[in-house]
Amino acid sequence: MHIKIALFKKGKTVIKEFLIYTIFIIILFTAVNLHYFFSKNSINRDSLTVAKVTKITEPSLSVGIFENRFLYLDKSFDNNVYPDMMSINKTGFVYEK
């Protein structure tokens, strides 16, 4: 009984802090969901318009997609330990299958 009373006395201030954390999390979660609801698919349309003009849908990777990674060289120098290992930053390796 003593413990319970002590808890009640302290409890009211502690609960407030707990509520603040909970409200913070709920606000964060709601904000993220609202952003998602209003902005999904907004960017896709622009990509589709460009792809319709160029007829090219390959991702614009910051590497040589159709060419060697470095000009005039037919070798990847990404990994010094395994120089023969294929670089994963190339879409080309998928077609090796």
Next chain:
Amino acid sequence: MKNNSFFYFLTLNLLKEKRRYAGIVIISSLLIFLLSSVLFISSSIKQTLNYTLKAQPDFIVQNIKGGKVAPINSNMVNKILNIYGVEKVTKRVYGRYFFDDKYSTLIVGVDFLDEQSNKNLETLINSTDLKQFLSKEQMIIGQGVKNYLKTHYYNLEYNFLTPDGQMKNIKIFKTLSSKSAIISNDETIMPLKSAQKVLGLKENKITDIALNVPNDSEWQTVKAKLQSLNFNIRVISKKDMQKAYESLFNYKGGLFLVLFLIVIATFSLLLYLRYTLAASLERKEIAILRAVGWSIKDVLKLKFLENIFLVIFAFILGSSLAYIFVFVLNAPLLKNIFLGGSNLTNFAKFTPVVDYGVLSTIFIIFTVAFLSSVLIPVWKIAVTEPKEAL
């Protein structure tokens, strides 16, 4: 709920050792944040590419010489048009133009006089500007190309050096929006003939041919007919492209998932050790609760609720921060793992995509590992006599 002493005790317990629990929440959130960020990027790129695949022609016909794509004769277009069921046969001219030995742009030649291309171009640039665009030899560039040219003081035009040693001056008409940068960041769109000159192709040569076959059931037959046109022809279908994209980004996402599993196992082991060996305070607390009459079930309920709250808090915090990091801040640093960083700077913006299935799987894996590493040692202490435990 305010009158519930159990709940008061639970919250008190959580807030009494705020620092200790804060440490656990921060580490857990960080793990969730990293994995969610990677999965958000991966699913966003995949979704965008799948969406833009609508614009991808059903088949691409390439000429292969020595295992590499070689220019193809444009009169092949007429041969393809004779195949029954084929439509929208388009000449494609593209290739890389190297500004120096590291940075390059993808030159894409478009026949703007073609009716279909003309319509799409109208949507891309304002229709009011279309006449102005077609009046001169001009180009449309991606954000990455613009950034490169700007740093080299080419704000209005660029002098391309053609393979035959001549200079080709082309004016910059417009920069493509960064919203489309995921596919257009390094692209330079120009008239077909200009692209042929810049890439050193003769007038009757093109890079490859794109075509559509509206009837799905004819795909196999048409593919066979295309392959029989010439022995060195390679036909890439839309499905091949789709599979390639899936494999590429699943592969990278998968790598992170494996790393996550290793880290989560280590983290659970640490939590387990903390509850079994190090925390004599925890041991005392449980023993006192048992001594004042709490049952084993009550103790387990208290610890379960305490930790499930921590898990939910850490999960929402980690995944929400990951969402903001990827879709609001555009994932600095992490973006380069997926889009590369050795060529032009990528200005891609990610389309918000949340895969709830993957998120709930992460939640379940994380929760099970977390709770079992806490509840098993707690149960072990709770079943021993309070005297012994103290």
